[in-house]
Structure formats: C-alpha cells, structure tokens
Amino acid sequence: DGGITQSPKYLFRKEGQNVTLSCEQNLNHDAMYWYRQDPGQGLRLIYYSQIVNDFQKGDIAEGYSVSREKKESFPLTVTSAQKNPTAFYLCASSIQGGDQPQHFGDGTRLSIL
Amino acid sequence: LAKTTQPISMDSYEGQEVNITCSHNNIATNDYITWYQQFPSQGPRFIIQGYKTKVTNEVASLFIPADRKSSTLSLPRVSLSDTAVYYCLVGDEYGQNFVFGPGTRLSVLP
Numbered sequence: 001d002g003g004i005t006q007s008p009k010y011l012f013r014k015e016g017q018n019v020t021l022s023c024e025q026n027l028n029h030d031a032m033y034w035y036r037q038d039p040g041q042g043l044r045l046i047y048y049s050q051i052v053n054d055f056q057k058g059d060i061a062e063g064y065s066v067s068r069e070k071k072e073s074f075p076l077t078v079t080s081a082q083k084n085p086t087a088f089y090l091c092a093s094s095i096q097g098g099d100q101p102q103h104f105g106d107g108t109r110l111s112i113l
Numbered sequence: 114l115a116k117t118t119q120p121i122s123m124d125s126y127e128g129q130e131v132n133i134t135c136s137h138n139n140i141a142t143n144d145y146i147t148w149y150q151q152f153p154s155q156g157p158r159f160i161i162q163g164y165k166t167k168v169t170n171e172v173a174s175l176f177i178p179a180d181r182k183s184s185t186l187s188l189p190r191v192s193l194s195d196t197a198v199y200y201c202l203v204g205d206e207y208g209q210n211f212v213f214g215p216g217t218r219l220s221v222l223p
Contacts, residue, residue: 031208042200042215043157050208090156098204098211099145099164104156 006091006105012113021076021108023091032074032098036060037088049074050096086112117203117214124220131188133217146184147202157200168183194223216219
C-alpha cells in the first residue's frame with residue numbers, strides 16, 4: 001500500500017540530546033512537510049521541501065533541522081536548542097502544487113525525560 | 114498570506130447537518146481552500162477542496178461565496194464517528210504559501 005510512515009510512534013529524549021524523527025513516503029510525492037502540534041492546538045509548520053536537496057523554513061523552524069537527500073525521505077532533527085520539544089510531530093507529503101492535498105502520517109509523540 | 118479563523122468548537126446531534134465556517138478575509142486570487150479531519154493521535158485526513166462556488170463529494174460539500182472571503186464545510190447527517198477536529202487550509206497554487214486554520218472541535222452527541 002502507498003502511504004507515509006513516521007517512526008517511532010513514541011520517542012523520549014533526555015535534556016540536551018538531539019533526536020531525529022523519521023518520515024518516509026512511497027507515494028512518489030515531490031513535496032514533504034513537518035508540523036508540530038501541541039495538546040489541544042492546531043498545526044504549526046516547521047519546515048517544508050518541494051524538491052530533493054531543497055527546503056524552506058516554516059513558522060517555527062528555530063531549534064529544528066531537516067535534510068532532503070532522497071525524494072522519499074524527510075527526517076527532522078530536534079536539536080538541544082529547542083527548549084520545549086515535547087509535542088506531537090506530523091509529517092505530510094503531496095504532489096507539488098497548492099491545489100494538491102497533503103497526505104499525513106500518524107505522527108510521532110516526543111517527550112522529555 | 115491569508116489568515117484564517119474558525120469557531121473553536123461546535124456541538125451537534127446524530128443525523129443533523131453540520132456547517133463549519135472558515136473565514137479568510139484576505140484570500141489571494143490563486144488560493145485554494147482545503148478541509149481536513151483529524152482524530153486524536155492521528156494525522157489529519159483530506160476531506161474536500163475547492164476554489165469557488167460549490168464542490169461535493171461522497172462525504173461532504175464545500176460552499177464558497179463569490180467574494181471567497183469565507184468557506185463552509187457541510188457534513189450531511191453526522192454520526193458519532195464524525196466527532197473530530199476540522200481544519201481549513203488556505204494555500205496558493207504553487208504550494209509555497211499556505212496556512213492552516215486553528216481548527217473546529219466538533220462533538221456529535223447521541
């Protein structure tokens with residue numbers, strides 16, 4: 001089945017550690033996105049990429065980094081500079097173009113130990 | 114970039130029609146309007162998309178007035194399983210400028 005896979009589903013981090021969240025898609029989509037969602041809140045855009053080896057900052061990029069070396073993969077690193085990383089992280093992909101809907105993974109819930 | 118507003122929450126009863134409105138006063142000429150549904154601890158799912166007038170699919174209708182400053186998602190005859198958060202997204206045709214609304218929490222009561 002085609003889809004978008006995020007792993008792990010739950011992730012724990014000690015203070016001061018970097019951690020990388022995985023996002024893989026086999027939909028052959030050009031565009032990929034990372035969002036952060038806090039409890040009871042909406043989605044905030046962290047980074048997005050419309051093509052391999054290119055990505056743009058979203059509204060809350062500070063403390064995060066991404067790479068897009070392959071079309072199907074868009075990992076997100078939460079660095080130690082992100083002071084409040086506990087949140088639900090959602091990855092999405094789409095065919096390039098604003099008239100194309102985004103397909104979401106089931107998210108990774110990150111918690112600080 | 115169009116700023117969007119939605120009601121925070123709505124209640125309905127099973128079998129009723131529900132209309133959720135998203136306001137986007139400064140929508141640009143080439144912006145599309147897309148609606149998503151999200152259940153707890155899951156990613157949002159696409160419901161419907163439109164540019165103007167009315168769009169209908171097997172689960173919902175989307176009404177967009179001529180000035181396009183708002184849009185209304187219509188869910189016919191809701192059931193308990195429609196309890197979820199509904200988000201509107203306004204974005205340009207290039208996928209470079211887009212913003213999600215704050216979401217509307219719909220509770221369907223028996």
